[in-house]
Amino acid sequence: IHRGFTIVGCLALPDEISFVDQSQIISYDKQIIAIAEEYKVDEIVIARDDNRLGLPLDELLDCRMSGLTIMNIMGFYEREQGIISLENIYPSWLVYCSGFAQGDLRLLEKRFFDVFASLLLLNVAWPFMLLTALAILLENGFKGPILYRQLRVGEKNKNFELLKFRSMKVDAEKNGAQWAQKNDNRITLVGRFIRKSRIDELPQIFNVLRGDMSFVGPRPERPEFVQGFNERIPFYRERHRVKPGITGWAQLCYPYGADEYDTIQKLQYDLYYVKNYSLFLDFSIMLNTVEVILWGKGAR
Known part of the structure; x- marks a missing residue:
């Protein structure tokens, strides 16, 4: 856990089936506030699918009023790991939780930020883009396209044509769509460099x-x-509530994924971004992306 939490133990409610190791379970033989005082607890996390059914609300209210922090497992994962946990999510939580706001003002400020950042990057990157285009042409004997155009799914599930510098052989997908793998022999020599440095994404x-x-x-x-x-994958379509990005929260927090398991893990980060979007978060992601580019993390 990110912030050095010490898990004091787990308190199983009466008649509740627990999958926690017995050595971690605290005996529920007194009021919760007394247990919290005995173990010097600072925070109580409610790890249940439904936060109301069967909970000792009066006891938890006593804890809350005495200054203890009470939160559900969803909020705990969100705060500590920067994800929306798919194992614990349920539709009503999406309906009632804060976040996921997409008002006109927010969309306008994001669009202004996008245009400003893109023009700024283009002003810096155009020499590298020109050299990359020339390198691709030279490696392939002036045969084949410089840019790779591929259909992708965008906001509100609308398809668009994504642009990248071509980093693979011309016939790389003659057998159909597939993820790039480690040491993929379809990737060209120039392609390996521009993928590692993320230059292939500049178009x-x-x-x-x-x-x-x-x-x-x-x-x-x-x-x-x-x-x-x-x-x-439950709730996968929710990631298309916003426009896709050149970089993102999932790209920073999770390594390159090449299968459905990785897609599920990255979705948890994507949902966190959609829920908690702000210009500050965007700016933070951009700054951290610079580190990823400099150190070549996650590229294939």
């Missing part, structure tokens, strides 16, 4: 200026993958 500046993407947001996936994810 997406034009996607942002065109309004298809945002500078920061969930990474857009291909329609071939999204259709299956929507059917198999």
